[in-house]
Amino acid sequence: MTDLPAVRFAGLDIAAAETVVVLVEPELSLGAQAKSLDKKSGGQLLKAAKAGGFLGKRKTVCEVLGPPGIDQQRILMVGRGPAAGASSQDFIDLGGQIMGQLQARKIKKATIVAEGSSGSLDANEAADLALGLLLKGYTFDLYKTTRDEGDQPAPKAELTIAVKSPDAAHEQFERRRALAEGVTIARDLVNEPANVLGPVEFAERASRVADLGVEVEVLEPAAMDALKMHALLGVAQGSVRPARMVIMQWFGAENRRTRPVAFIGKGVVFDTGGISMKPAKGMEDMKGDMAGAACVTGLMHALAARKAPVNALGVIGLVENMPDGNAQRPGDIVRSMSGQTIEVINTDAEGRLVLADALWYVQERFKPKMMVNLCTLTGAIMVALGKEYAGLFANNDRLASWLVESGQATGEKLWRMPLDPAYDKEIDSKTADMKNVGSPYGGACTAAAFLKRFVGDVPWAHLDIAGTAMASNRSDINDGWSNGFGVRLLDRLVQDHYES
Numbered sequence: 001m002t003d004l005p006a007v008r009f010a011g012l013d014i015a016a017a018e019t020v021v022v023l024v025e026p027e028l029s030l031g032a033q034a035k036s037l038d039k040k041s042g043g044q045l046l047k048a049a050k051a052g053g054f055l056g057k058r059k060t061v062c063e064v065l066g067p068p069g070i071d072q073q074r075i076l077m078v079g080r081g082p083a084a085g086a087s088s089q090d091f092i093d094l095g096g097q098i099m100g101q102l103q104a105r106k107i108k109k110a111t112i113v114a115e116g117s118s119g120s121l122d123a124n125e126a127a128d129l130a131l132g133l134l135l136k137g138y139t140f141d142l143y144k145t146t147r148d149e150g151d152q153p154a155p156k157a158e159l160t161i162a163v164k165s166p167d168a169a170h171e172q173f174e175r176r177r178a179l180a181e182g183v184t185i186a187r188d189l190v191n192e193p194a195n196v197l198g199p200v201e202f203a204e205r206a207s208r209v210a211d212l213g214v215e216v217e218v219l220e221p222a223a224m225d226a227l228k229m230h231a232l233l234g235v236a237q238g239s240v241r242p243a244r245m246v247i248m249q250w251f252g253a254e255n256r257r258t259r260p261v262a263f264i265g266k267g268v269v270f271d272t273g274g275i276s277m278k279p280a281k282g283m284e285d286m287k288g289d290m291a292g293a294a295c296v297t298g299l300m301h302a303l304a305a306r307k308a309p310v311n312a313l314g315v316i317g318l319v320e321n322m323p324d325g326n327a328q329r330p331g332d333i334v335r336s337m338s339g340q341t342i343e344v345i346n347t348d349a350e351g352r353l354v355l356a357d358a359l360w361y362v363q364e365r366f367k368p369k370m371m372v373n374l375c376t377l378t379g380a381i382m383v384a385l386g387k388e389y390a391g392l393f394a395n396n397d398r399l400a401s402w403l404v405e406s407g408q409a410t411g412e413k414l415w416r417m418p419l420d421p422a423y424d425k426e427i428d429s430k431t432a433d434m435k436n437v438g439s440p441y442g443g444a445c446t447a448a449a450f451l452k453r454f455v456g457d458v459p460w461a462h463l464d465i466a467g468t469a470m471a472s473n474r475s476d477i478n479d480g481w482s483n484g485f486g487v488r489l490l491d492r493l494v495q496d497h498y499e500s
């Protein structure tokens, strides 16, 4: 896993720090520590702020270098906007903004004074700020051999958060660190190129959650064949790299027999489209077609690392969609594990074939309380929702509204889309039980209708994350190509609704 910045908490004594970050609210209102620095420096901070037109608005900063009268070399005043009504996500974003400012100046060591005009941040607020630092601090530079700093990998940042109750903040931070690790694992997996990360390598990486007490099983093709997962295996047959399915079980609830919440991920390590091949332009992005599986892996890590009191199951279907001499052809008919037959009209609509068997398997074997699957399933969802919202399809209103709420709370936003018999009709086939594509319109909805045919009565939600989980938008807490979409969202869902 990519190294995270080191964060520690200390009391509000900042005497020895070189770079100090202070929070400023509108109309230049400062906390007590910042006020005292200003006073000792003969009013340099406020003077600089005024000279620079800095008022303490959100996303603005003012830097003061070598102020006289104090030991600190550099004071970074970071505007946080009005303190009243700030949400947990606002503190995470603020942490991200601070990290962005430090990164822009190549500052590796700093003390952040977690104090506003009305006193110290509380433990949760300071811990949220620390989470933002970690998330923004992520960089994927494994393959960069030339760096600004020379040949050495950049040293990792060492940050201190000065807060009134450092021990309490640290305790709250532990949970967030687990979460940041989960997000980091997901980001790493999505960022890795497909030559490095095939199904076998992915399965090995996912298996590392066993170190945290997660019980892991890896199914190889022979085992999947015995289970009759021929929809999944049909996708994999054009690749020299064999398929894998990884089953991760976390037993955190009091009773091992409590039915689990289940998370299922599409893990197409590379999607060429197969014989229905994709155009060359932009195809490199298809190394991210396993973002659903990456999210499930990161989520299982986060839940186990924070010892969540819940039984959770993660299942990922790992294949590569390639077009060799043994590849599946358009027109082929495969028999899924459910017994339903599928006419493969387009070999590029492969994610649903993988999920068909994974969803069926999860219900049959584990009888989960509910299931959520994540997949970079359709280009159509990007046409509909762009990169801001992931598509949510659900057979259960309560689960849908919980997911929407978790999305709002974490900024990993979801927009509910229709599951409707009219879309389902589109995938009826003349020769098999169904075909794997519908009409040219509403492609995200016909894909969802397809998945629904492999889901029984269990509360279920399908998240189409093609627009959000790769080639991601930049944000306060994300700089990279992959943002680890879904880990924070689902961790929140579990925490708010499924823990005992």
Ligand code: BES
Residues within 6 Å of the ligand: 271, 273, 289, 346, 348, 349, 350, 351, 376, 377, 378, 379, 380, 437, 438, 443, 466, 467
């Ligand atoms: N992996 C793609 C979907 C995708 C597209 C993900 C762009 C991320 C960015 C999926 O397997 C696919 O190819 N879907 C086809 C379905 C079509 C053939 C019905 C699509 O969306 O074009």
Ligand code: ZN
Residues within 6 Å of the ligand: 271, 273, 347, 348, 349, 350, 351
């Ligand atoms: Zn495809």
Ligand code: ZN
Residues within 6 Å of the ligand: 268, 271, 289, 348, 350, 351, 376, 377
């Ligand atoms: Zn795909």
